[in-house]
Amino acid sequence: MKSIAVLGSTGSIGTQTLDIVDRFPDKLQVKLLSASKLSDKLLAQIQKYKPEYVYLPKKEDIKGVNLLYGEDGLKEMADLCIDLFVNGIAGINGIKPTYLLLKAGKRLATANKEAVICLGEVVGDRYNGIIPIDSEHSAIFQGLKAGDKKEVKRIILTASGGPFWNRENLDGVSVEEALNHPKWKMGKKVSIDSATMMNKGLEIIEAHYLFGIPYDRIEAVIHPQSYVHGVVEFVDGSMIAHISPTDMRIPIGYALSYPDRWEIYQKTANLWEYGKLEFYQPDEERFPLLKLAKQCGEMGGAYPTVLTVADEMAVEMFLKGRIGFNDIYKVVKGVVEAVDFPPPKTFEDIMEIIKGTKAVFNKVVSVF
Template sequence: MKRVLVLGSTGSIGESTLKVVEAFPEEFKVVGLVAGRNRDSLLSQSKKFKPEAVALFEGELPNNLPFKAFTGIEGIRRLIEELDFDVCVAAISGSAGILPTYWAARKGKRLALANKEALVCAGPFVKSVSREIIPVDSEHSAIFQCLNGERRESVEEIILTASGGPFREREDLDKVKPEEALKHPNWNMGKKVTIDSATLMNKGLEVIEAYWLFGFPLEKIKAVIHPQSIVHSMVRFVDGSVISQMGVPDMKIPIVYALSYPERLPLGEKFPSLNLHFSGLKLDFYEPDTGKFPCLKLAYESLERGYPYPIVLNAADEVAVELFLKGKIKFTQIPVLIEEVLERSNFPKPESIEDVVEVDRRAKELAWKVARKWL
């Protein structure tokens, strides 16, 4: 039985992970839960799964709990270092997950990675201390599966698919409201990643994540629009063959794969709705429109410019999305803000994980400064 630590247990990926664990009690046991600020949900999860330790980043926990309880970022570090686990699901959203993901990777256990920012911002450092990373992002899980058993020199390119979000055919993007952007046509996700999907920034961040995960040059990492979200990604080989991984758009599928690899568990028996039916199935593919959705292009450019520009890209995007969700800037101003922050930044290359956090902090300060003209 695998002992599972869940970072970000009250978020979308964390909750899906707990559903998978609950479906396979003979395979997995939750031994640790870490949440941001949702105290009540964390305590409810703790009562149900009976972990050995929990941590809450922001707020206080009751005294006399029947397990170890930690608070704050230092408390999260202590939990990770003291807890005995076999696999860590790293699902804290955004740059807040960088340090906890790094600490978990440093333990030398399996990292089931859902927090893409950990690699976007700290790829060299997370990779250097990791023993094993199994991606949870559906696209990277798909690439991982397509590459399994293949020779690297046989790969022509890897192709990440994107739904295109809810506005692929919409023209008046300057009139998009936050509540509209939060209605993803296929996936049920957190607010930040849902907005990123609408701007195509999510795909841009995934391109950078793929660069660090799989080690292929940037020119071999492509993105394509696939509105149905059935083909999660593909690998094209030098002989002209293309291998894809398909499935319904539900994160429980890549989660159970990351937890159980190299075995495959009968998830379809537990959740019949996850079985893919082919009758009448339609699969469309289009080239992304980076003129209409420039965030994808900005992500490629940030990686081409080198480290630490991906950190700046991500930091500026987090600020821009926050402002958009609060109704302070327009949907079309998100890439404008990000591009200006990239142009005005001049931060040194990080030499440590602490430097990464500092660049992230300073880049966000710059983003807020740039945004003042719209506030």
């Protein structure tokens, strides 16, 4: 029996993680649940899974479990004896839990790319034990097992291209249109990032830190069918591609069962049902956030964090109707060009960069 903690249990990744617990009650036991607040959804999960612990950012009135809360609670959580921590928190709220769990040497399966990116410069060497949940990174993680790291020529991350990959004019895109992802049902932030293709840019930076592969050997390719999730190309010309149905429970299940494989997906997926598989080069003129993300990754230092924070704030403003879809790029670029932070050396430096970026963002966005 593997004990697990599910951070972000009420979100898209969290609920799909719990779906797998339902399928394998003899293999997985939920020891901790965590969300941003005590919602009805979280209460129902507590009743169903009866975790020993719940972590919440603030104190709440809750009975029958050990409630950990606030800063001290986060530290206590990181010290708990739990076999696997699954991080499905969205955005930069996941940074501190990720940092504390890595520092405490815990086994971590993470979908929280924002934390990996922001912490990359200071804890990159501790990423070896992480099991990635993002489907592309899970694909690469599995593909890398086909050879030695020094034999890797390139890794390729596929992108569905989101709802607009073949739409010419992106002026006046509505929130509803941008949230309407053709292939995946995900949380709002990652859905908008997919529509701008920032998600692929963030994933390139995430892959750089997780796998220690230089940027000039990481590529993104548009694959609208979303059956091929990632490809590892070795020096002998072999390309090991990961193909699976478009179902996040497959990479989540792999992270939960690793190093074993369980019968996560019961149907037989016939390749002929997939039909034609297409691949296109991303258009960085129409999706400039992809290009900006790659530049920030290559510049390193504070830039990956600045990019992540500015994007999260810009997406939030777009969702609230305060800025337009194309303004997301303009604002994020404005912030990246306005900052001049020294490279972070410690976790505290990263917190300072986040604070500084928020202040710069508010100035930049005030003219929109």
